[in-house]
Amino acid sequence: MAGILYLIPNTLGQSDADNVDPLASVIPMEVQAITAKLGYFVAENAKTARAFLKLINASHPLTQALQTINIAELNVNTPITSLPALLAPLLAGEDGGLVSEAGVPAVADPGANLVRLAHENGIRVRPLVGPSSLLLAVMSSGLNGQSFAFNGYLPIDAEQRIKRIKALELRSRQEKQTQLFIETPYRNGAMLEALSAHCQPNTLICVSTDLTLPTETIKTQTAARWKAALNSNKGPDFHKKPTVFLILAE
CATH class of the missing domain: 3.40.1010.10 (Tetrapyrrole methylase, N-terminal domain)
Structure with missing residues (x-):
């Protein structure tokens, strides 16, 4: 057996x-x-x-x-x-x-x-039961937990990444579906900059970092607010930290 x-x-x-x-x-x-x-x-x-x-x-x-x-x-x-x-x-x-x-x-x-x-x-x-960063991120994001999709890593090339972001945002809007993806931790900053710059201003973006750890941070706000925060050097402390990104276009 x-x-x-x-x-x-x-x-x-x-x-x-x-x-x-x-x-x-x-x-x-x-x-x-x-x-x-x-x-x-x-x-x-x-x-x-x-x-x-x-x-x-x-x-x-x-x-x-x-x-x-x-x-x-x-x-x-x-x-x-x-x-x-x-x-x-x-x-x-x-x-x-x-x-x-x-x-x-x-x-x-x-x-x-x-x-x-x-x-x-x-x-x-x-x-066996244990922590999933993806489910924890969905749970804590305030975004649509009835319909969501994990998309792995987005392209490294900046132009291709922008195209992918726009495609995922369109899918999110059409299907009312939360889109999840991850990034190599040292490129977290570039990812958030691309999301805030190329998503529609009212698209919701959640950044979930170091889930289950004492340094855990989770924040959801519009692309416009993220863009303003980055322009004021008030972005999240997530360099080289495991992070899940989520978007929901409305």
Whole structure:
């Protein structure tokens, strides 16, 4: 009988504050307990996965020594032909965990193809509860939570990015749909400048930064107000910080 593939959420970042348990408020105890029992994981980066397991071990001792736990890597460079080998331990009857680098696996994460292959092979997939920056951003934005779409990264090229922003704004207006996207953290400033400059003045823009962390900031206002804030050097403190952008055109 095949093992179970557990989809294990990770924190959205680590706090620098002293005496703070980084897992207590975001990873349920049951999820930590299940994770502590596993001896096989698939992760985007083995080193950071081991750091996560070290945090788990602090409250739920691992059932085997950390250095003996098998962690296979799956990232954007992993060829699809390598995926069957990642499921071999589960097909042999061992339970395993797909752990995200941050947030939930298979959402804005390279694990989706592995989950699909697990279904194709009759492996039970069990998603575990944890933080999703995308859902937290929608929840806290005040924008349309009945209809929304995640669009990943927008183009790096400035001209292509403007075209994409205008296309998403048009879709948002026509479908009354919230549009979400993310950016490489060091380009957050350029993204907000482009949004405030090229969206219609009354389009709502939400900037959600460092969600679940002590430095968390969430702010929704019109493109016109964001543009005025940036012109007055009163933009958000989000340089090199994980940020979700949302727009809703009315």
